[in-house]
Amino acid sequence: MxxxxxxxxxxxxxxxxxxxxxxxxxxxxxxxxxxxxxxxxxxxxxxxxxxxxxxxxxxxERARLGSPSPEPRQVLAIGLNYSEHAKESGFEQPETLPPVFTKFVTSISGPDTTVTLPAGGNTDWEVELVAVIGKTASNVPAAQAWEHVAGLSVGQDLSERVSQLAGPAPQFGLGKSFAGFAPIGPWLVTVDEFADPDDLELGCSIDGEQVQKARTSELIFSVPQLIEALSKTVTLLPGDVIFTGTPAGVGLGRSPQRFLRAGENLVSWVEGIGDLNQSFVMGDR
Structure with a gap:
């Protein structure tokens, strides 16, 4: 469905x-x-x-589509949840729950958008599988976690690296929450539609050049494991969104580093769901 x-x-x-x-x-x-x-x-x-x-x-009509969860009360995002991405970021693979941060709700948009790049910044791409909660989850064991998921969607955790990493401590939430920095879509697909919801291909390309490709079976912490771990602390509410982590291939981890530029088109996809399409313009601030 x-x-x-x-x-x-x-x-x-x-x-x-x-x-x-x-x-x-x-x-x-x-x-x-x-x-x-x-x-x-x-x-x-x-x-x-x-x-x-x-x-x-x-x-x-694609132009009229918004996020399949446009007003979540909580947006939880997971960092370093693929081994190769942790390595390219200069970190050890997490053995306990990976870093958890939030993207603020005002950054959420639909699947086909034009995004303004902050002037003086370095905006990066991070394709991710997104899980939307359909049933309140508190202290849910992994074996029952899928029962609490309404469905899955495609997400982009767009990240402005200068503001994210500036200062005495990283500002992950702010660096990842500019307007339009959380496109989700093109729609929600219920879990029963997948032969194996724990093993889906995902990836993204810039102007036709593939920059990320992996499978969600490579997640260090699967969707059920994330829900088990998160729900020990946070009560997950219907409509809440979980960005489950990005694979290797981001611009920050490249040599030389490479970031999104005005005029480029970013296409992100997850197998069995669909794709997102973002184009970029440069802002004046």
Whole structure:
């Protein structure tokens, strides 16, 4: 099952080109927006699974898509969760929970956007699998973690390295939270759609040149392990977003280092979900 955010309304996709407006199809029971759907996720899933097959009555236009979780109460992001990325970043592979930071909600955008690069900065790319929580999770064991996930999406943890690393201590949250620095999409895909949700290819390219490619089976801490570890401290709420970490190939780890430039196009994908498309312009500050 795939659920999109079309002009702020929850849409159940029937194909890549069409879908059903959830609020209209459920006679007002669910929706109209996705945050309200996540609050009643189990009932929504039961309704959607029992829905007779029907042709979509809403056209899906990529330019109108927003993030499949546009207003999470918490955005948790994981660092150093692929061995080769930890190595290129100059760190040892974490043996306990990897670094956890947040991206602020105002950085979230939809799948196809134009992003303004901060002047004087070095903006980097980090393709990631994103998990969206569908059921409140507190002290959840890994064996039950997938039951608390509404679905998966594609994310870019865009990172401005100058502000991120400046000062006496790194400012990860600020360096990763400029406007448009958290595109998510193109839609949410429920976990049952994947033969193995723990082994998906992901990657990204700049103007057609591949810069990252890996499989989520290479994650040091899998999605279930992350949920187990995070939920020991943080109560995860419906609609919350987890950026699960990026593989090797970021600009900071290259020799020479290489960062995004105005006029370039970044395409990011995860197998079985879809892709994001970001273009870049230079800001004046």
């Amino acid at each position: 795939r659920i999109a955010n079309l002009d702020g309304r929850a849409v159940l996709l029937t194909s890549d080109e069409a879908g059903l407006d959830v609020h209209a199809a459920s006679a007002g029971r669910f929706g109209p927006d996705l945050p309200s759907v996540y609050k009643d996720w189990a009932a929504f899933m039961a309704w959607a699974e029992a829905l007779p097959q029907a042709a979509g009555d809403v056209a899906i």
